Amino acid sequence: MPKTSSRKKIALLGGKFDPPHLGHQLTIFLCLAKFGMDKVWLLPSAAHPFGHTMSPLALRLKMCRLLALPWRGTGKVRILDDERRVDRRPVYTLDLVRHLKARYGDHDHHLVIGEDNWNARAEWKEFDELSKIVTPLVIGRGEGSAFPIALPDLSSTAVRRAIADGAT
Numbered sequence: 001m002p003k004t005s006s007r008k009k010i011a012l013l014g015g016k017f018d019p020p021h022l023g024h025q026l027t028i029f030l031c032l033a034k035f036g037m038d039k040v041w042l043l044p045s046a047a048h049p050f051g052h053t054m055s056p057l058a059l060r061l062k063m064c065r066l067l068a069l070p071w072r073g074t075g076k077v078r079i080l081d082d083e084r085r086v087d088r089r090p091v092y093t094l095d096l097v098r099h100l101k102a103r104y105g106d107h108d109h110h111l112v113i114g115e116d117n118w119n120a121r122a123e124w125k126e127f128d129e130l131s132k133i134v135t136p137l138v139i140g141r142g143e144g145s146a147f148p149i150a151l152p153d154l155s156s157t158a159v160r161r162a163i164a165d166g167a168t
Contacts, residue, residue, distance in 0.1 A: 014045065061081060
C-alpha cells in the first residue's frame with residue numbers, strides 16, 4: 001500500500017528499560033511489522049517523574065543497544081537519550097515529545113503505551129494535550145487484555161526479581 005505522506009511514521013517507545021526484556025523487543029517488532037512504523041525510537045528515562053529508582057542511564061543505554069541488535073544496520077531502531085537535554089525537571093512525556101518534535105522535525109509520531117499506563121493516563125501530565133500531538137498506540141499485556149494486540153505479561157520488575165532470587 002503506497003504511503004500518502006512523506007512524513008515518517010515513528011513509534012516513540014519510552015520507559016525505564018531497567019532492564020529491557022523480550023517484551024520490549026516484541027513491541028519493536030510489532031511497531032515495525034504489524035503497525036507499519038518506519039522507525040522506532042527507544043527513549044530511556046533519565047529520571048522518573050514519580051521518583052522510581054533506576055540503574056544509571058549509561059548502563060540502561062548499553063542494555064538498549066543490546067535490545068536493538070536484531071535491527072542493527074537497518075536504521076529502523078534509534079536509541080535517544082534526549083530526556084536529559086530537556087531543560088526542566090521532572091521531564092514529563094509531553095515535555096519530551098515537544099522537545100523531540102522541535103529537535104528532529106514534526107514526524108507522524110505514535111506514542112507506544114502499555115495497557116497499564118493507558119489505564120493510568122489520568123495521572124499523566126496533560127494526557128489530552130499529549131494525545132493531540134502524538135497518536136497513542138496501546139499494547140495490551142497478558143491474556144485478559146481488553147486490547148486486540150496483547151503481549152505476554154513480561155516486566156522488568158519480574159526480571160529483576162528472578163535475578164535476585166538466583167534464577168538462571
